[in-house]
Amino acid sequence: MWAVQECRRQWNSSGKKYSYDDLTQLAEKASVFSSLIQPNDNRFFAPNDMPAEIQAYCQETGQTVPMDKGAIIRTILESLALEYRRVAEQIERITGKKFPTIHIIGGGAKNTLLNQFVxxxxxxxVLAGPTEATIIGNILVQAIAMGAIPSLAEGRKIVRDSFEVRTYEPTNQHAWGEAYTRYKSLA
Structure with missing residues (x-):
């Protein structure tokens, strides 16, 4: 989400203020899989101008250059989702286990478009939530340590029963598979 935060910061510093919801709505309207980036490429860690850096990357890799805010955000979100796949496959290969579910917590759980993309x-x-995972985990550990909650299993049940977790099921697998092939070729 760093790239989205940096784009938002850049755009907000030049006048109009965009919320994350505003940017997500713009991304929903943008063309599908027009451009992809490697989110972990060093060039995206601390650029002076994230949108310009994304545009330059797309130009250098022979892709369509995203020209508006929605296209840039969609490029980031689709690329992040494809990176999640790469990492999930790597974890499964290393552990020898298959994991049928990805649980997204914290602020990222609020981005419904990213969650569906993942x-x-x-x-x-994908199970998304709770968004307040850090504070909930802290309180849970303290409550277990003080004996107010008898076990981690009981604590997890309390969290499940107390906070909204949204479920996202995969769709459009073929198109995402083709995009993943393109994504891997950028590495």
């Missing part, structure tokens, strides 16, 4: 890209069910 489900689509990975072919796995």
């Amino acid at each position: 489900a689509n890209a990975t072919g796995k069910t």
Whole structure:
């Protein structure tokens, strides 16, 4: 989400203020799989101008250059989802286990478009939430340590029963598979 935050910061510093919801709505309207980036490429860690850096990367890799905010955000979100797939496959290969579900917590759980993209890209069910995971985990550990909650299993049940978790199921697997092939060729 760093790239989205940096784009938002750049655009907000030049006048109009965009919320994350505003940017997600613009991304929903943008063309599908026009451009992809490697989100972990060093050039995206601390650029002076994230949108310009994304545009330059797309130009250098022979892709369509995203020209508007929605296209840039969609490029980031689709690329992040494809990176989740790459990492999930790597974890499964290393552990020798298959994981049918990805659980997204914290602020990223609020981005419904990204959550659906992750489900689509990975072919796995995505559970999103709780968004307040850090504070909930801290309180849970303290409550267990003080004996107010008898076990971690009981603590997890309390969290499941107390906070909304949204479920996203994969769709459009073929198109995401083709995009993943393109994504891997950028590495």
